Amino acid sequence: MVSCPRRIAVVPRYVRSVLVLLLLTACSGGGGQGADGAAGVGDPYFPKSGNGGYDVTHYGLTLAYDPEGAPALTASAAITARAGQDLDSFHLDLKGLDVKEVTVEGTRADWSRSGQELKVRPAHPLDKGETFRVTVAYSGTPRPISDPDGSTEGWLRTADGALALGEPVGSMAWFPGNHHPSDKASYDIAVTVPKDLTAVSNGEPAGERTTGSRRTFTWHTREPMASYLATLAIGRYTVTRSTTKDGLPVYVAVDPSQKSASREVLARLPEVMDWARLNFGPYPFSSTGAIVDRPEDAGYALETQNRPVFPGAPDTATLVHEIAHQWFGDSVTPRTWRDMWLNESFATYAEWLWEEDEGGATAEETFTDLYDNGEDDYPDLWDFPPGDPPTAADISSDPVYQRGAMIIHRIRRTVGDDTFYDLVQGWTATHRHGTADTDDFTAYVEKQAPDEDFDEIEEIWDDWLYGKGKPELP
Structure with missing residues (x-):
């Protein structure tokens, strides 16, 4: 039986996804190793979670x-x-x-x-x-x-x-x-x-x-x-x-x-649903709704x-965020907890798009303000790259949400709106009701983006998704 490590060692990103996939396959019994199912699938942050x-x-x-x-x-x-x-x-x-x-x-x-x-x-x-x-x-x-x-x-x-x-x-x-x-x-x-x-x-x-x-x-x-x-x-x-x-x-x-x-x-829920379907593609589930409890019952929306x-009672931005998750996280689910940024970057960027469409700040203005002044509200904004949080405690930290949304905006700015929305809706359709990891996403973007944008897309991965510190703008 394969022994599943508590944490995957730091390796170059071009082999990281392959290593994770091999470990998940081995620990889930996909390799036919032995007759005892593994106690855990070797997730890089929660290695005891799941079973093989x-x-x-x-x-x-x-x-x-x-x-x-x-x-x-x-x-x-x-x-x-x-x-x-x-x-x-x-x-x-x-x-x-x-x-x-x-x-x-x-x-x-x-x-x-x-x-x-x-x-x-x-x-x-x-x-x-x-x-x-x-x-x-x-x-x-x-x-x-x-x-x-x-x-x-x-x-x-x-x-x-x-x-x-x-x-x-x-x-x-x-x-x-x-x-x-x-x-x-x-x-x-x-x-x-x-x-x-x-x-x-x-x-x-x-x-x-x-x-x-x-x-x-x-x-x-x-x-x-x-x-x-x-x-x-x-x-x-x-x-x-x-x-x-x-x-x-x-x-x-x-x-x-x-x-x-x-x-x-809550009266705006049907409106938010229509807006989300227009931007992200067909709704992936057979009903929608909400549960609103007392503020003291839980300290966060989910x-x-x-x-x-x-x-x-949520504000509209929070409602938009959680409804966007129905596409990004609920339908297209992260394959491991390292891929959490795929959930939160899109849900956060949905808030930017909603504000833009409602006549508020454009996504470009939100991006620029966050780049120039983001540390005021998010002191840890540049502490680590969204694609590689250092510990399990960091998978829901600000870089995953805010810097992750900045990555999505950089992609949009690089490929243009027509290609961007085609890319987003293609992504949600391709992995509908499935799981996906970061390498699935980067490979998908590279395949769908125009050839002339390939070098800039690669720079986004290098500088924004995996790079340390505050990236420089071109």
């Missing part, structure tokens, strides 16, 4: 949550997967919680725990290419997880329920799975809660029933979703259902305390699939 030897195609989660209960959560996860190698054992990621029973293909399996790893040994080995179903019965009180950058994710208790947020590794706090963005799956989530509460998740509502003092809400997500984008919001929400002009379902859940403050900006989560 199989690919998940569907999660079926059945959850019962009572904020005052002990245990608060009683659950079962039915995970359908395909073996990428012969498997005597495999791992799932699960942080905390108590496992009661594990079955594989309906037969009880042996299992053991070590940190976030749940190691499963089926009664009968699995053959390469075999589709199998593993079911985990578990319970407990889910806990929050602290990120390397100090933010909190996982399972967050709120005044009237709970909020589950998963970026980058928080989803393992409430269900077992292959928790790495390189493995996407469809979802069915059934959540039973006290009947005075509502449970909101990704995708579309697929049923609701009341039994005695409890209500069960079922949600279905048919498009592939990375587990870090899965969300579950439980509380007393004001729920609004509508459709856009072309019939796309819109499902919005707002904490009553935020209803008034949110009304005006682009959870179909239904971004906001800590209090």
Whole structure:
């Protein structure tokens, strides 16, 4: 079995992507090494995340949550997967919680725990290419997880329920799975809660029933979703259902305390959707919407699939940012956490484009002001290149967002608007519902850009994407 390093050594960028791909392939069992699935896929920032030897195609989660209960959560996860190698054992990621029973293909399996790893040994080995179903019965009180950058994710208790947020590794706090963005799956989530509460998740509502003092809400997500984008919001929400002009379902859940403050900006959601589709291409999902909780429930907005989560009423720029993520991050998902800049650069640049189209500062003016004065608002703007953050704590830092957006603008300025928008929409179409890394993006841009722009594009990669310090402008 291949031994997966905790961190990939610094190597020249022209071989970095190849090395990462080889490690991910080897650690996922793609090389046919041994009969034990690896405990981690060798991600350069979160090496224990994900698991090798199989690919998940569907999660079926059945959850019962009572904020005052002990245990608060009683659950079962039915995970359908395909073996990428012969498997005597495999791992799932699960942080905390108590496992009661594990079955594989309906037969009880042996299992053991070590940190976030749940190691499963089926009664009968699995053959390469075999589709199998593993079911985990578990319970407990889910806990929050602290990120390397100090933010909190996982399972967050709120005044009237709970909020589950998963970026980058928080989803393992409430269900077992292959928790790495390189493995996407469809979802069915059934959540039973006290009947005075509502449970909101990704995708579309697929049923609701009341039994005695409890209500069960079922949600279905048919498009592939990375587990870090899965969300579950439980509380007393004001729920609004509508459709856009072309019939796309819109499902919005707002904490009553935020209803008034949110009304005006949420009314612009269909307008933002139309604008985003015009710029980025067809919308990749079958519904849209938002979840607005109290400001104290989470300290950040998050682009959870179909239904971004906001800590209090968002402003329009934040709404635009999170809706843009539905294309950049949710549909086209980073293959490793090193590729985070592909998410945040486009979402940040979407804010620039929106302001430009609304008659405010042009993207060029925003770029120039950021280049000249950016350190005033973002002291670490030039500390490291977006394509190679130094640590896991840096993948959500200002260079990834702001300098990343400057890279996108440099590309636009180099190739011109017609080619730029063709390039952007081609990118979202080519990798729709898939994963991509930085080398995929740079190769795509080089292929689509006019030949006469090749040298300047190469300079953008050298100076802006990977170069240290503040780049010089031509």
